[in-house]
Amino acid sequence: MAELVGPRLYSCYNCRNHVALHDDVISKAFQGKSSRAFLFAHAMNIVIGPKEDRQLVTGLHTVADIYCCDCREVLGWKYERAFEVSQKYKEGKYILEKSKIVKENW
Amino acid sequence: MAETNISSDDYTVCINETLTDDELRAILARLQSEKDKDVFALVCKRWLQLQSSERKKLCMRASPLYLRRLAARFSRLIELDLSQSASRSFYPGVTDSDLAIVASLGYLRVLNLQNCKGVTDGGMILLGNGLPSLQALDVSYCRKLTDRGLTAIAKGCHSLKSLHLTGCKFVTDGLLEALSKNCSHLEELGLQGCITVTNSGLSVLVDKCRHIRFLDVNKCSKIGDVGVLQVALCCSSSLKTLKLLDCYEVGDESMFSLAKSCKNLETLVIGGCRYISDESIISLALACNCSLKKVRMDCCPNISDSSVSCILSHCKNLEALDIGCCHEISDVAFRGLERGGVESSLKVLKANNCNRITVSGIAVLLEFCKSLEYLDVRSCPNVSKAGCDQAGLQFPECCKVNFAGSLLEMDTLVD
Numbered sequence: 001m002a003e004l005v006g007p008r009l010y011s012c013y014n015c016r017n018h019v020a021l022h023d024d025v026i027s028k029a030f031q032g033k034s035s036r037a038f039l040f041a042h043a044m045n046i047v048i049g050p051k052e053d054r055q056l057v058t059g060l061h062t063v064a065d066i067y068c069c070d071c072r073e074v075l076g077w078k079y080e081r082a083f084e085v086s087q088k089y090k091e092g093k094y095i096l097e098k099s100k101i102v103k104e105n106w
Numbered sequence: 107m108a109e110t111n112i113s114s115d116d117y118t119v120c121i122n123e124t125l126t127d128d129e130l131r132a133i134l135a136r137l138q139s140e141k142d143k144d145v146f147a148l149v150c151k152r153w154l155q156l157q158s159s160e161r162k163k164l165c166m167r168a169s170p171l172y173l174r175r176l177a178a179r180f181s182r183l184i185e186l187d188l189s190q191s192a193s194r195s196f197y198p199g200v201t202d203s204d205l206a207i208v209a210s211l212g213y214l215r216v217l218n219l220q221n222c223k224g225v226t227d228g229g230m231i232l233l234g235n236g237l238p239s240l241q242a243l244d245v246s247y248c249r250k251l252t253d254r255g256l257t258a259i260a261k262g263c264h265s266l267k268s269l270h271l272t273g274c275k276f277v278t279d280g281l282l283e284a285l286s287k288n289c290s291h292l293e294e295l296g297l298q299g300c301i302t303v304t305n306s307g308l309s310v311l312v313d314k315c316r317h318i319r320f321l322d323v324n325k326c327s328k329i330g331d332v333g334v335l336q337v338a339l340c341c342s343s344s345l346k347t348l349k350l351l352d353c354y355e356v357g358d359e360s361m362f363s364l365a366k367s368c369k370n371l372e373t374l375v376i377g378g379c380r381y382i383s384d385e386s387i388i389s390l391a392l393a394c395n396c397s398l399k400k401v402r403m404d405c406c407p408n409i410s411d412s413s414v415s416c417i418l419s420h421c422k423n424l425e426a427l428d429i430g431c432c433h434e435i436s437d438v439a440f441r442g443l444e445r446g447g448v449e450s451s452l453k454v455l456k457a458n459n460c461n462r463i464t465v466s467g468i469a470v471l472l473e474f475c476k477s478l479e480y481l482d483v484r485s486c487p488n489v490s491k492a493g494c495d496q497a498g499l500q501f502p503e504c505c506k507v508n509f510a511g512s513l514l515e516m517d518t519l520v521d
Contacts, residue, residue: 053459053485060431083405083431088325088352
């Protein structure tokens with residue numbers, strides 16, 4: 001059987017639903033709630049929760065938790081609005097915690 | 107063999123042969139529903155051809171082969187929507203070779219290519235050469251596009267009225283110059299996220315394009331007072347919507363110039379413009395008191411009660427107001443409603459993260475805003491559901507209140 005070479009994917013650790021492409025990784029040096037986290041330009045097959053204002057290490061942000069669309073596990077959050085000018089680059093991007101995602105076939 | 111006499115009573119007329127194409131088109135024009143028009147096309151090949159040539163608008167997500175057949179069938183198309191969803195898809199989507207087919211639809215006026223991430227400058231050049239009647243083009247999030255391709259559109263489509271380039275971050279002042287030279291009828295320009303555009307480019311644009319009524323430079327952080335001043339001067343009577351989200355170099359001077367020149371301003375977005383202060387907002391509220399409908403000024407720490415109060419008392423047609431994260435604002439701001447006296451037409455108020463607003467302020471708000479449809483008081487420590495219930499506040503029947511975040515977010519009401 002020929003090996004199918006496709007885009008490198010990350011999946012939900014709980015149900016293996018595809019949630020992100022490796023191509024969309026912007027940074028691997030982020031800190032999530034409990035573990036390391038990656039910053040992604042885009043995430044898919046996720047449900048975006050209600051907006052909340054959180055005082056993070058880097059300042060005041062409006063974020064929304066993101067859930068796997070199949071099993072509803074919280075996988076990370078999306079930055080909706082950043083109060084500090086230096087943090088604006090994060091707006092519209094997604095944090096997925098390393099402990100909540102697995103590499104899919106690579 | 108006996109000859110059969112064909113009397114005039116027996117002579118059968120085939121109505122399809124008698125009716126001319128023009129008569130059939132007249133009949134088709136009187137059909138109201140799409141379903142009837144589709145059924146019309148099922149009668150015979152001739153009726154199919156007539157219906158197809160009359161079809162003005164098409165919206166589809168099709169493979170290249172199918173697109174070729176559809177373009178051949180609907181040759182007189184005026185509007186075409188090929189927009190895709192924002193999610194990543196593994197199918198190539200719309201490509202430049204598809205645009206070669208689209209370019210053959212010479213009557214096309216409206217083309218939507220939003221999120222067609224595969225299109226490049228090559229495709230734009232084909233469109234520019236083939237579609238002289240093009241009036242509206244949306245290439246938002248077609249991130250590969252640069253000045254080279256879009257300039258070809260400007261040069262080829264002189265009737266261009268609406269151009270949306272949200273997220274096309276390679277666009278520079280060069281394109282604005284090309285638009286200025288070639289598309290003087292331009293009315294709508296969306297440059298959200300086109301981060302390299304500067305005040306100079308904007309000035310060159312409005313020098314010749316004087317009919318702009320919608321200008322979106324959200325997140326174009328190089329835009330400042332210099333550019334906005336030029337826009338206010340050159341497009342004074344036409345400007346209705348101006349979006350300057352996170353343009354931190356835009357300050358009081360811009361607001362004063364808008365107040366002086368743009369009396370028809372309806373929608374203003376200055377969220378994140380942290381140096382704008384009360385005095386200029388007050389002058390704008392007074393000058394555009396009849397026209398202002400939607401104002402978004404979240405994250406403006408220098409805005410306080412005096413300007414918000416002025417907006418609420420003077421802007422009679424105000425429908426939506428966003429003052430989130432404006433930490434100086436308190437209940438005093440709502441006194442403007444009392445001074446105005448008349449019932450306000452306010453439908454949407456976003457006041458999240460306003461630490462100094464309390465239940466008393468909300469009570470005043472509800473007294474004068476009977477048409478309120480959405481209130482956002484997320485992260486306001488002194489406004490809670492329990493507090494409002496305790497005070498006996500009566501919200502209008504259709505009003506949705508966001509106390510602690512809900513899935514039903516109404517983002518787009520104050521853009």
